[in-house]
Amino acid sequence: MAKIHDQADYDRFQKKHDDLYKTEGFYGLIPGRLENEFSVSRCDICDDGTGGPRYIVTGATLRPGNHSFIVCIDCYHYAAFGQLDDQTMIDLDLNP
Ligand SMILES: [Zn+2]
Numbered sequence: 732m733a734k735i736h737d738q739a740d741y742d743r744f745q746k747k748h749d750d751l752y753k754t755e756g757f758y759g760l761i762p763g764r765l766e767n768e769f770s771v772s773r774c775d776i777c778d779d780g781t782g783g784p785r786y787i788v789t790g791a792t793l794r795p796g797n798h799s800f801i802v803c804i805d806c807y808h809y810a811a812f813g814q815l816d817d818q819t820m821i822d823l824d825l826n827p
Contacts, residue, residue: 734779735805735815741825747777748809756792760810763787766801775800 735741751757767785774780776788786807790798800806808816814827 734777734781735819735823735825737823738825741815741823744777744805744809748806751776751790755790755798756794757790757798759791760788760800761791762807762811763789763799772801774803774806776802776806779803779805 735744748760752759764787765784766787769782770785771780771782772785774785781803784804785801786804788800788802788807788810790800792798802810805815808814814820815825819825820827
C-alpha cells in the first residue's frame with residue numbers, strides 16, 4: 732500500500748473508479764484472475780506503478796467489445812468489495 736495514505740488519497744482513488752464507470756458506462760467491475768504475481772507496470776485504472784501483483788478486471792456493460800483492465804491489488808479489492816482491504820481501511824481510518 733504505497734499510494735493511499737489518508738482520506739484525500741482515498742477520495743482521489745475512488746474518483747478514478749467513478750470516472751471510469753461514467754466514461755465507459757460500466758455498472759460494475761468483475762474481478763478476474765491473477766495476471767502477474769509481481770509487476771511494476773502501471774495500473775490501468777489508478778495509474779500507480781508500485782510493485783505488486785496485477786489482476787484482470789472486466790467492466791460490466793452490455794456494450795460489445797473487450798473491457799478488460801490489468802490492475803493493482805487495491806483496484807482489484809475495490810472492484811471486488813467496494814473498498815480496500817479491511818486492514819488498510821482500519822489502519823488509515825478511511826470512510827468506505
Ligand atoms: Zn490501481
